[in-house]
Structure formats: structure tokens, C-alpha cells
Amino acid sequence: MPMSAHEIERLLREAFPDAKIQVGGNDGVHMSALVVDESFRGKNRVQQQRAVYAALKGKMDGPDGELHALALTTKAPE
Numbered sequence: 001m002p003m004s005a006h007e008i009e010r011l012l013r014e015a016f017p018d019a020k021i022q023v024g025g026n027d028g029v030h031m032s033a034l035v036v037d038e039s040f041r042g043k044n045r046v047q048q049q050r051a052v053y054a055a056l057k058g059k060m061d062g063p064d065g066e067l068h069a070l071a072l073t074t075k076a077p078e
Contacts, residue, residue: 002028003059003066015055020077032071041076048074 005023008031012021016037025031033052040048049072059066 003031004028005031008033008056008059008067008070011057011059012052012055015051029068030071031067031069032073034073036075036077038077040074045074 005025009021009023012019012023012033012035016035016039019035019037021036022034023031024033035048035052039051043051052072052074053060056067056070060068060070
């Protein structure tokens, strides 16, 4: 079952309540997300993206995951 942009944003908001979050895409399978959060400061890109994937609570895990692809941009606020 595909994920809506709203559901992705809800999961991200739980993990990053003060973040700037923008979720795009309309097929529920190939989506994009921008997450700007202070918790990313001092972390490399891999660490930031792992934190986002953890927030998705396994929705991208394996071939049967609800979300097939997420074009992800993460950064700390400027």
C-alpha cells in the first residue's frame, strides 16, 4: 500500500518536531522530502539520512516496503 505525503510528514514530524519538512510526490511510492533540523548540525549526510530513515519506522525496508524510493535532502538550519 503506497504512503501519502501526509503520512510521511507525520512520521517525520514525530521524530523532528521543530524541523522544516517538505514532502513531495504524488504516486505514494516515489517521493521526495526536505528535512531541515538543528539535530543534523555536526552530522555528516549519511548520519542525517539514517536518522530520517529511522523515523520512517521500517516503511522503506526491503522489497515489500510501503515506500520504494525517497529522494532525500537533509541539512541543519543556516
